[in-house]
Amino acid sequence: MSAFLEVEALAKNFGGVQAVKDVSFCVxxxxxxxxxxxxxxxxxxxxxxxxxxxxxxxxxxxxxxxxxxxxxxxxxxxxxLGRTFQNLAVFGHASVVDNILIGMHSKLRSGPFSAAIYWGRTRREEVAAREHVEKIIDFLEIQGVRDLPVGTLSYGVQKRVELARALASExxxxxxxxxxxxxxxxxxxxxxxxxxxxxxxxxxxxxxxxxxxxxxxxxxxxxxxxxxxxxxxxxxxxxxxxxxxxxxxxxxxxxxxxx
The missing domain is CATH 3.40.50.300 (P-loop containing nucleotide triphosphate hydrolases)
Structure with a gap:
């Protein structure tokens, strides 16, 4: 039975520098x-x-x-696959809710026409997305800052928002x-x-x-x-x-x- 994640003999060069050499592991x-x-x-x-x-x-x-x-x-x-980054990659002027919604982009399936008239599938997706965001907000205990611009929050809370956005794509x-x-x-x-x-x-x-x-x-x-x-x-x-x-x-x- 194969592992969930398999990394096999990875190597990476940057010019003349070999940064990664034959790295393998399983998760x-x-x-x-x-x-x-x-x-x-x-x-x-x-x-x-x-x-x-x-x-x-x-x-x-x-x-x-x-x-x-x-x-x-x-x-x-x-x-x-979802990920966070070593350096903060949040949208500082957007609210916590909007930052997390951005993470759901890959889950949305509506085409441009239905999105333009905001009806049917698009409306159902929007409602479901916002419900999912609220669950993540509760899960990571950031209810009190949900509507605030992320840039006004402490570093630790901003990192939590970035984690929330990574979780948004399930x-x-x-x-x-x-x-x-x-x-x-x-x-x-x-x-x-x-x-x-x-x-x-x-x-x-x-x-x-x-x-x-x-x-x-x-x-x-x-x-x-x-x-x-x-x-x-x-x-x-x-x-x-x-x-x-x-x-x-x-x-x-x-x-x-x-x-």
Whole structure:
């Protein structure tokens, strides 16, 4: 039986620099997998190849046996993939509700004629979309800011809105790129709780790129560790974080930062 997500021998070059070298790993359905490693290890590059923002020089990505490699990024949502980004990608002047509605674009099927007269199918889709948005707002506990411009909200709440928009397309696979970066302890704990709820209540498979070892070891079923573009470890959190190769990679990164 094949894995839910299969990443096979991915490689990516930028000019003369090989950023990712022969990276392979699998993710089981309904699990939380975290991709970790020092700065510059190739984590976001791997994410961008999975989500179609970058085309690998070699290798393959499959979701439920269906090839994702070479599929344009704009088609990924219809194939069941949603993601957030390391840097905020929200529309600051739009309301929370409108930001989340944008995430539902891939689910809408009405043609331009029916949309122009706002009747029949278009009207039913609009009603259903707004009902779905309200469920997401309740799920992520942002009812109190639903009508406010996102740009007026705190950084932590803006990240929660970005997560809500990613959930709007009802993804089977959710990619979270450094979701808790820049958050305080309380905000980090809230996001950790929501990620667990996304897996348990929505049945969504989650893959995270993350620097915070506390959150990844607490909530992940599996860790994949990259260093200098290569996979150096892959397994359950308590086994991976005690792996001498992983410890050496992180200690080396810390020593380099201190130098």
């Amino acid at each position: 089981e359905k309904g699990s939380i997998c975290s991709v970790i490693g020092p700065n510059g290890a190739g984590k976001t590059t791997v994410f961008n190849m999975i989500s179609g923002l970058l085309r690998p020089n070699s290798g393959h990505v499959r979701l439920e046996g269906q090839a994702l490699t070479g599929v344009p990024a704009h088609r990924m949502a219809r194939m069941g 993804p089977k696979l959710l990619l979270l790129d450094e979701m808790v970066s820049g958050m305080n302890q309380e905000e980090t704990e809230d996001i950790a709780r929501f990620i667990l709820d996304i897996r348990e209540e929505l049945g969504t498979t989650v893959v995270m790129v993350e620097h915070d070892l506390g959150i990844v070891t607490d909530i992940s079923d599996k860790l994949v560790v990259l260093d200098f573009g290569r996979k150096i470890a892959d397994g359950q959190p308590h086994d991976v974080i005690s792996d001498p190769t992983v410890i050496a990679a992180y200690m080396g990164a810390e020593q380099g930062a201190a130098a």
